[in-house]
Structures are given as structure tokens and as C-alpha cells.
Amino acid sequence: LLDRFATDVRVITQPCPGLVELIETGDLNSPALHSLLQGYIEPLLSAGCDTIILGCTHYPFLRGAISYVMGEGVTLVSSDDETAGDVYRQLVRGDLLASPDATASYVYEATGASTDDFTALANRLMGREVRDVQLVQTGVITLPENAFE
Numbered sequence: 001l002l003d004r005f006a007t008d009v010r011v012i013t014q015p016c017p018g019l020v021e022l023i024e025t026g027d028l029n030s031p032a033l034h035s036l037l038q039g040y041i042e043p044l045l046s047a048g049c050d051t052i053i054l055g056c057t058h059y060p061f062l063r064g065a066i067s068y069v070m071g072e073g074v075t076l077v078s079s080d081d082e083t084a085g086d087v088y089r090q091l092v093r094g095d096l097l098a099s100p101d102a103t104a105s106y107v108y109e110a111t112g113a114s115t116d117d118f119t120a121l122a123n124r125l126m127g128r129e130v131r132d133v134q135l136v137q138t139g140v141i142t143l144p145e146n147a148f149e
Helices: 019-024 031-046 059-070 079-093 115-126
Strands: 051-053 075-077 108-110 133-135
Touching: 019 031, 019 059, 031 059, 059 075, 059 079, 075 079, 108 115, 115 133
Parallel strands: 051 075, 108 133
Antiparallel strands: none
8 A cells, every 4th residue: 555655665663562651650751761762763763764653642742752862853743643633624624613712621531440540640641630531441443434535
């Protein structure tokens, strides 16, 4: 599929075991984290990588540390920004944007055994009080037919 659009693109994957666990303990900027990131990013840079795409929902919390380790001259694509842009486009297309005078409300959904762990982590990472957490069960996700248009 990729070579149908860009024959000169090379994709390199880099598993990053241990990063999620560090993030979930609140470690976003320690020497141990930087060392781990260096070990994951250095091979990408040595291979001539010019763009790094964060492929995990946890990784945007490391945007600053990743940017520091990868240095200048490399583009960082973050899933949170890309998802927000896609959601906005869908809302505009469907004329679903809230009115300017609407009051915001936040509802969080979490997977797992309880909402307590999610709430504690979200409060630590997001810098605001997270309430109204609903536990959801995951399974097979069916995407709409036009999800990628």
C-alpha cells in the first residue's frame, strides 16, 4: 500500500518496552528515561530517519523528552495532535461543533479493572482534576466504512 503513494519512503519500526511503565509511574524526564529513549531513538537517527511518529497513546506525554533526545532536524508526529485534527474535521463536516456559548463537560472512559488507577494517573499526567470516569469494556472495534477518507 505504501509504495503505491511514495516509492522513496522507508518505514522503520522501533518497539519501546518499558516506556509505558515509566510514564505510568509519572517519570517523564529522568536520566533513566532519557537513557532509555536514547537507546530507542539513536538507531533511528543512525538509519537517517527524518520523521518519528509516536504510535502509542502514552507517548505524547514524552513529547518534550523525545524532542530533546532526537534533536533538531527530525519531525515529530504525535498521535494526540493528529487525532484532534481528524476529530475536528469530522465535527465540521457533520456540522457538529458546539455553539460558542456552550459549557464544556468532560467525561473520561477507561479500560481495566477499576477507574481508580486511571484517575490517579490522569490527575498526575494531565495536571487537572479528572472526575466522571466511566469503565468501559473493549473488544473488537468496528470502524465506519468512511473512517479513513
